[in-house]
Amino acid sequence: MTFVQIIDCRTSRVEELNRLMDRWVEETRGKRTATHSIVGTDRSDASHVVEIVEFPSYDVAMRNSQLPETDRIFREMVALCDEMPTFTDLDVVRDEALYKANARQLFERFADGSDLALLDALLAEGYHDHDPTNPQDAIGLDAVRREVEEWRRGFDFGFAVDDQLADGDRVCTRWTWRGSHVGDFMGLQPTGMEVTMTGTTVHRFRDDGKIVEGWWQYDLLGLMNQLGAVEP
DSSP states (O other): OOEEEEEEEEOSOHHHHHHHHHHHHHHTTTTOOOSEEEEEEETTEEEEEEEEEEESOHHHHHHHHTSHHHHHHHHHHHHHSSSOOEEEEEEOOOOHHHHHHHHHHHHHHHHSOOOGGGGGGTEEEEEEEEOTTSSSOEESHHHHHHHHHHHHHHEEEEEEEEEEEEETTEEEEEEEEEEEEOSOBTTBOOOOOEEEEEEEEEEEEOTTSOEEEEEEEEOHHHHHHHTTSSOO
């Protein structure tokens, strides 16, 4: 689970505090475990400074706090503040930006020819895939890999993400798929044709950013029509 720490302090020496933070980043280069950091000042009180720091997990954050450079910088930070800083530790239970990024990455992984074992980083072990064009749902990573391999054997293809909407633990992605028919697909011998298809996928995420369920809708009939397999 992603972990966020909020550091809240008051100081009339904001520029000195900024320089101190720059020095901390430089001194901990290659050792610091934070993945993202934002520092802001209160519009109604310029002496009120808030830093938001993101880590992959609480345990990783604790390793960061145990660095000797972190301890030294903290003591210097306290000396610059008008009062003792406060710390708030948050476990992130919803991160829509992460979910959208992982949905995009999944479409990229499907198409880029990479090792399908890498899907483990994006899909939960019991991932459930709903595809109305299949006689039964694909459940589990092995079933998803077999599905992707079938498409890869039939086409060199790629996805273009046209739109994304996030709401809670779900992301809806509207996409355009373009491919070259280079191998057998559903009994159709390769034609070399350039084809295109549109579709929409809704993914459900758990709080660590892994995808646990997916619902697909796409124009397979239109694709088969382009390949000459059905009448217009």
